[in-house]
Structures are given as structure tokens and as C-alpha cells.
Amino acid sequence: MNGSVVTVGTFDGVHRGHHAVLAEIRRRAVSSGRRSMLVTFEPHPLEVVNPDAAPALLTTTTERLAALATSGIDRVMTLRFDRAMAALDPAAFVDQVLLPRCDLRELVIGHDHGFGRGRQGDVATLQALGASRGFPVDVVPPVLLADGLPVSSTAIRRAVTGGDLDGAARMLGRSYSLEAVVKRGEGRGRQIGFPTCNLAIARRKLLPPDGVYAVVVETAAGRFGGMMNQGHRPTFDDGRRLLEAHLFGFEGVLYDRSVSVQWVAPLRDIRRFDSVASLRQQLEVDSHRARTMLAVAHPDLEAPLRASE
Amino acid sequence: MLIDKPVGWTSHDVVAAVRRQLGTRSVGHAGTLDPFATGLLVVLIGRATRLARFVEAGEKGYEATVRFGIATDTDDSAGTPTMTVEPDAWPTREALEQAAASLEGVQSQRPPAYSAKHVGGTRAYVLARAGETVDLAPVDVMVHRLQLGEWTPPTLMMHATVGRGTYIRALARDLGSRVGLPAHCATLRRTSIGPFSVADAVTPDEISLAALRTPAEMVAMLPQVRLDAAAVRDVGFGRSVPQQDAQEGHAALLAEDGRLLAVAGAVNGRWQPEVVLEPAA
Numbered sequence: 001m002n003g004s005v006v007t008v009g010t011f012d013g014v015h016r017g018h019h020a021v022l023a024e025i026r027r028r029a030v031s032s033g034r035r036s037m038l039v040t041f042e043p044h045p046l047e048v049v050n051p052d053a054a055p056a057l058l059t060t061t062t063e064r065l066a067a068l069a070t071s072g073i074d075r076v077m078t079l080r081f082d083r084a085m086a087a088l089d090p091a092a093f094v095d096q097v098l099l100p101r102c103d104l105r106e107l108v109i110g111h112d113h114g115f116g117r118g119r120q121g122d123v124a125t126l127q128a129l130g131a132s133r134g135f136p137v138d139v140v141p142p143v144l145l146a147d148g149l150p151v152s153s154t155a156i157r158r159a160v161t162g163g164d165l166d167g168a169a170r171m172l173g174r175s176y177s178l179e180a181v182v183k184r185g186e187g188r189g190r191q192i193g194f195p196t197c198n199l200a201i202a203r204r205k206l207l208p209p210d211g212v213y214a215v216v217v218e219t220a221a222g223r224f225g226g227m228m229n230q231g232h233r234p235t236f237d238d239g240r241r242l243l244e245a246h247l248f249g250f251e252g253v254l255y256d257r258s259v260s261v262q263w264v265a266p267l268r269d270i271r272r273f274d275s276v277a278s279l280r281q282q283l284e285v286d287s288h289r290a291r292t293m294l295a296v297a298h299p300d301l302e303a304p305l306r307a308s309e
Numbered sequence: 310m311l312i313d314k315p316v317g318w319t320s321h322d323v324v325a326a327v328r329r330q331l332g333t334r335s336v337g338h339a340g341t342l343d344p345f346a347t348g349l350l351v352v353l354i355g356r357a358t359r360l361a362r363f364v365e366a367g368e369k370g371y372e373a374t375v376r377f378g379i380a381t382d383t384d385d386s387a388g389t390p391t392m393t394v395e396p397d398a399w400p401t402r403e404a405l406e407q408a409a410a411s412l413e414g415v416q417s418q419r420p421p422a423y424s425a426k427h428v429g430g431t432r433a434y435v436l437a438r439a440g441e442t443v444d445l446a447p448v449d450v451m452v453h454r455l456q457l458g459e460w461t462p463p464t465l466m467m468h469a470t471v472g473r474g475t476y477i478r479a480l481a482r483d484l485g486s487r488v489g490l491p492a493h494c495a496t497l498r499r500t501s502i503g504p505f506s507v508a509d510a511v512t513p514d515e516i517s518l519a520a521l522r523t524p525a526e527m528v529a530m531l532p533q534v535r536l537d538a539a540a541v542r543d544v545g546f547g548r549s550v551p552q553q554d555a556q557e558g559h560a561a562l563l564a565e566d567g568r569l570l571a572v573a574g575a576v577n578g579r580w581q582p583e584v585v586l587e588p589a590a
Contacts, residue, residue: 166330166517214518265518288525288568293518296333296354 003105004037004075005029006098009113010153011040013058014067016173017110017143017151022071024140025108035074037102040064041081047204049086055157056206058172063179077102094129107137112152145170163209165263175216175262178205180243182254189244192280194287196229196244197254199261212267214290216298217247218260224250225294225301227286228261231270246283248291265293310352310520311510319344323513327352330516339364340502341425343478345387348372348499349507357524359584363559363572367503367530368453370470373494375481377463380491382437383423384478392491399462400488408487409455409467412480417447421478450475464495503530524586525569531561534580536570544571545589549579559583 005025011018022038029036042061046054059067061078068076079085079097088096098104107130109123123139130137142150149155151171159168160176168176178201185198197217201207210231217224224247232242245261267286273279294301314323320341327336337358339351348371351364378395381388400408420426422443423434436443451472458466467484469477478494485492500507511520540550544562555578562571562580570587573580 267519284566288523288566289521291568292521292523295356296331296521297518299333299355 002033002035003103004035005032005106005108006037006039006102006104007108007110008039008098009110010044011038011064011068012044012055012153013156013172014064014071015058015151015153015156015171017171019071019173020143021108021110021140022068022073024138025106026072028106028108029074032106034105035103036072037075037077038068038073039077039079039098039102041085042078043081044204045081045086048081048083054204055154057202057204058153058156058160058176058206060179060202060205063177066179090125091129094126094133099133105135107135109137109139111139111142111150113139157206160206160208163211163266165208165265175264176208177260177262178243179258179260181256181258184255185244189246192276192283194246194280194283196246197259199243199245199259201243208263208266211269212286214264214267214293214297215245216262216264216294216301217245218262219247219250219254220257221250221252221254223301224248225291225298226250227267227290228263229270246287248287248294264297267293310354310516310522311505311507312350312352312516313507313510313512314342314347314350315513316347317344318513320350323350324352326513327354327516331518337361340369340499342499343385343387343497345385346497346499348497349502349505349510350499351502351505351527353527354521356586357527359586360524360527360572363528363531363584364502364505366473367505368470368472368501369475369499370468370501371477372458372498372500373467373469373477373481374496375465375467375484375492376495377465377485377488377490377492379463379493380482380485381493384421384476384482384493385497386493386495388423388493394491396490400490402457402460404488405457405460405465405484408484409457411487412483413452413455416450416452416475418450418475418479418483419447420445420476421482424476448474452480455480468500523569525561525563525567528561528569528572531559531572532556533563534560534573535563535565535567537565541570542589544573544582544585545587547582547585547588549573549576549581551579 005028007021007025025036044054044057127137144150156168156171165176180199180201182197183200189196207230213228215226215228217226226245226247228243228245230243267289312323320338324336324338328334333354335355335358337353339353339361342350353361378393379390380392382391422437426433426445428436428443433443433445452475453470456468458468469480477497481492481494536544541564543550557575559572559574560580561569562573564570571582571585573582
């Protein structure tokens with residue numbers, strides 16, 4: 001290979017703006033016979049630099065790498081972000097990391113990019129650096145929504161936090177989702193006719209507001225519509241915060257298997273029920289509404305309207 | 310889904326907004342609202358589009374303002390004035406109450422020239438726009454209630470509850486002719502259809518999956534019949550099932566868990582499915 005077309009960034013969310021940058025380096029790499037390469041960090045730089053200001057993440061490292069795996073990039077390099085890395089100024093980052101380790105020939109960055117100590121490496125600094133070391137630096141403009149606002153990880157975090165799942169999906173280019181491992185629960189859902197998968201979530205994963213949601217769950221056994229309770233479980237009063245998903249038409253166990261859950265639409269707030277009977281009655285209503293939503297949003301799912309017997 | 314249509318939108322604009330927002334092609338509505346009117350439009354999606362006729366059969370509630378003294382070619386404020394009268398004295402409230410009372414019950418109503426009624430195979434408004442004189446045959450309609458609100462001449466507020474096919478524009482025009490004045494419907498807002506109220510509707514920018522109602526909710530006005538597993542299978546194949554006790558009219562056939570399987574009509578003491586939402590595989 002004849003050197004790399006490189007982009008650098010945290011790429012949290014792997015949203016439509018990120019995809020525009022990735023498409024640009026892929027295009028350049030193909031036309032110049034070079035390799036397309038993404039340099040990213042783990043953990044999120046703010047967690048090292050200023051942990052109190054570090055945002056909850058749209059994508060865990062696993063989720064981010066999974067989303068990037070389908071982007072057609074030749075190579076993704078994940079650098080450990082530590083205090084030593086944080087101390088590098090833009091010139092040092094270019095000279096000590098990008099040139100020797102990536103064989104950098106062209107640098108392409110997103111419009112809001114800043115790198116190096118204190119995010120000093122803005123577009124002008126980088127272009128000056130590139131001129132002195134002989135590589136071009138180009139900027140990919142933001143992807144704009146219908147209302148003219150740019151797609152950004154910050155805007156998506158705000159949408160998810162505010163429960164605007166449609167807005168988040170428009171900016172992501174896909175539904176907001178979660179990858180999680182199924183844990184063994186206490187079987188209480190099964191007792192009232194709504195068996196659930198209990199999901200272990202990453203500490204830093206950003207969640208929409210607590211509530212009951214219609215979801216799509218991808219498992220090793222196929223894709224299923226379902227509904228998910230997110231929050232603590234007031235009826236059982238044990239104080240823990242949990243994600244529990246009930247899958248329509250699924251029979252079997254998924255313990256210790258990884259599943260991917262897409263939030264489709266909110267069904268209702270979490271509330272306390274006086275009796276298991278009234279909880280069960282509410283779950284029936286929820287399941288009808290969820291099936292109705294899924295029949296519209298995901299008509300490809302098998303028989304989302306039918307009840308699991 | 311229940312939507313509060315803004316003024317200036319056609320009913321089809323609302324359907325298009327739902328299509329766009331939900332990314333689904335199969336969308337229809339029950340009971341057209343004219344662009345100048347606002348209020349409740351029931352939008353049906355997917356298989357539920359076939360429930361339209363049961364929704365449309367419901368009583369409709371409207372709030373309207375009638376402008377006396379001016380007639381228009383469309384009988385609403387979107388049309389061109391055809392006659393203006395400035396009377397020495399406006400009718401008294403008593404006279405209006407009397408006129409309103411005479412318009413209650415089964416009425417023979419002449420539809421507005423600009424209406425979607427067919428005349429010899431062509432929509433009346435198409436002929437009217439082409440400048441032809443449109444003579445529509447009167448139609449029997451049902452006006453359940455016509456209550457008057459504030460009367461500040463020349464404008465009267467009224468609340469009407471009517472059956473299928475009744476034009477509020479024509480009601481405004483006829484109220485005028487009962488008191489000897491030209492009149493047209495200046496504003497119109499549909500507040501209810503059957504059990505559905507505009508208070509529960511969403512605006513077009515609130516259209517989302519979360520605003521969807523279940524098919525069973527959309528036929529909440531029909532008596533509900535729960536079926537056992539054997540009957541569920543029969544209904545899936547479109548076969549009739551026995552009635553528990555003799556009933557007339559239509560009923561919503563539900564599965565044990567409450568989901569809507571079909572709407573059926575009473576035929577010879579059995580429920581004959583007319584619209585099946587979950588055909589058997």
C-alpha cells in the first residue's frame with residue numbers, strides 16, 4: 001500500500017456526519033490507491049482529561065467498532081488515550097503518531113474537529129502543520145438536517161436524553177440501540193406470562209428517559225419485536241435499575257448471549273402497580289400498542305401483531 | 310391515529326405527512342375535512358385502513374361560526390361572495406333558536422355546489438369550478454343537535470352534532486335562509502367523531518409511532534365479542550361464528566388477549582366477518 005488517507009476522531013455514535021467523513025476518505029483512498037484509515041481513542045478523551053465533564057456515550061467501544069466494521073474503511077486504529085497522549089500538542093501528535101504509525105499522506109477531518117492538548121489542533125493549525133510536513137488537510141462540511149442544524153454527537157445526546165428517539169434516529173441514520181449480554185433474572189416476568197431478558201448495561205452508556213418502550217431485538221435466533229421496561233421496578237420495590245426486554249413470539253433462553261436492542265418508540269412511563277394482576281393487565285395493553293407500532297415501523301418482522309401464546 | 314388538522318391543509322396533506330413521518334405507504338383517512346376547516350381527522354394505517362367505514366359511521370361534532378348577511382359560492386369563507394345584505398335589524402336570538410330547532414332531526418339537505426358529491430359521474434366541485442351550474446339533488450341527513458352559542462351580529466357560534474353525509478356549510482346556509490338572510494360558514498372545527506375527541510388528537514408535527522392507537526381502540530364504538538381459540542381460527546378464514554345472544558348490527562371480534570381480529574356483521578344469528586385484520590396463514 002501506498003500510504004494512508006487518515007481521519008482522526010472519537011466518532012461516538014458513528015452518526016451521519018461521521019459517515020460523510022468516512023465516505024470521503026474511502027473515496028480519496030480508492031482514487032489515489034491508498035489505504036483508508038480511522039484513528040480513534042479508547043477511552044473517550046474527556047474521561048481522562050476531565051472526567052466530571054465526560055458525557056455518557058452513545059456507543060460503547062464494542063458498539064462503535066461494530067458500527068465502523070460495516071463502513072468499508074480499510075483499517076481502524078484504536079489508540080489508548082492516557083495522560084501521556086493527552087499531553088501531546090498537535091505537532092507532536094502528527095510527528096509521533098500519525099506520520100510514523102499510520103504512514104499518513106492525506107488528512108481529512110470533520111468540520112468541528114479539534115485534536116491535541118486542549119483541542120488546539122483546529123483546522124488552521126492542522127493546515128499549517130500539513131503544509132510544513134507535506135500533506136494536505138481537508139475538512140468535510142457538516143451534514144445538515146431538514147431544519148438546517150448540523151448533525152453532531154452532542155445534538156444526538158441531547159435528543160436521546162430528552163426522549164426524542166425519532167430525532168436521534170434521523171441524525172444517526174439508524175435507530176438508537178444498545179448491545180448487551182443477557183443475564184439470568186429471577187423469573188418473575190415468566191410467572192406473570194411475560195418472560196423477559198435481563199440486560200447488563202455498560203456503566204457509561206447513555207439511556208433515554210426511563211419508561212416502557214417498543215423495541216426491536218436482534219438475537220442469534222433472529223430479529224424479534226418486543227417491549228422493554230427501563231428503570232427500577234417499583235412494583236417489586238428492590239431499588240435496582242434494570243433493562244428487561246420481552247420478545248414477541250420468542251421461546252427459548254438467551255442467557256450469556258449478546259443481543260442488540262433498538263429503541264423504536266416510547267409506550268408509557270414507569271409506574272407502580274397495586275397488584276400483580278393490574279401489572280399483568282397493563283402489560284397486555286402495552287403489548288398491543290407495541291405490536292401496533294412495530295407493524296407500522298418494522299413490517300418485515302414476523303407476525304408482530306400476533307400474541308405469543 | 311387522531312390528528313388535529315390545521316387550517317389550510319387538505320385532508321390529503323395530513324395523510325402525506327403521516328406517510329412521510331412513519332415511512333409507510335398504506336395510509337388513509339375517515340371523513341374528509343375541507344382545507345378551511347380544522348379539527349379531528351381520523352387517520353388509519355396499514356390493515357386498519359379498512360376500518361374507515363365503521364369510523365365514518367359515527368356521529369360527528371362540530372363547532373362553527375356562521376356569518377349572516379353574506380352568501381358565498383362555496384357556502385364557506387374560502388369562496389367568493391355572491392350576495393351581501395346589510396339588514397336594518399339582525400334577527401333576535403329567539404328567531405335563531407327557532408330556526409335552529411327546525412333544522413334538527415332528519416332533514417332534506419341540498420349539498421353545497423362545491424362538494425365531493427357526484428353529478429352524472431363527475432365531482433360537483435369539478436363542474437362548479439368549470440363554471441357550470443350544479444344542481445345537486447337534496448339528500449336526507451340527520452342533525453342530532455344544533456345548539457347556538459354566542460350571537461354577536463353578524464356572527465353566530467354554533468355546536469352541531471350530525472350523522473353521516475351532513476354538510477355544516479349547508480346547515481349554515483339553511484340557517485340563514487330560515488331567517489331570511491344570506492349566510493355562510495366562516496369557521497369550522499370538528500371536535501369529535503363517534504367516541505374520538507379532538508382533545509386527544511396530535512398536531513402534524515407530533516406525528517410519531519407513539520401517537521398510534523391499536524386497531525381495537527379504533528372500533529371502540531362497536532360492541533365487543535371475545536372469541537375462543539376455535540372461533541379465532543374460523544374468523545381467520547373468514548368463516549362466520551355463532552353469536553352468544555342474538556344481536557344486530559356490527560361487532561368487534563377480539564382474541565382472548567383483547568387484540569382485534571375482525572369486524573363482523575350479524576347474519577342469521579351468526580357473526581359474519583366483513584373486515585378480517587388477521588387472516589389465517
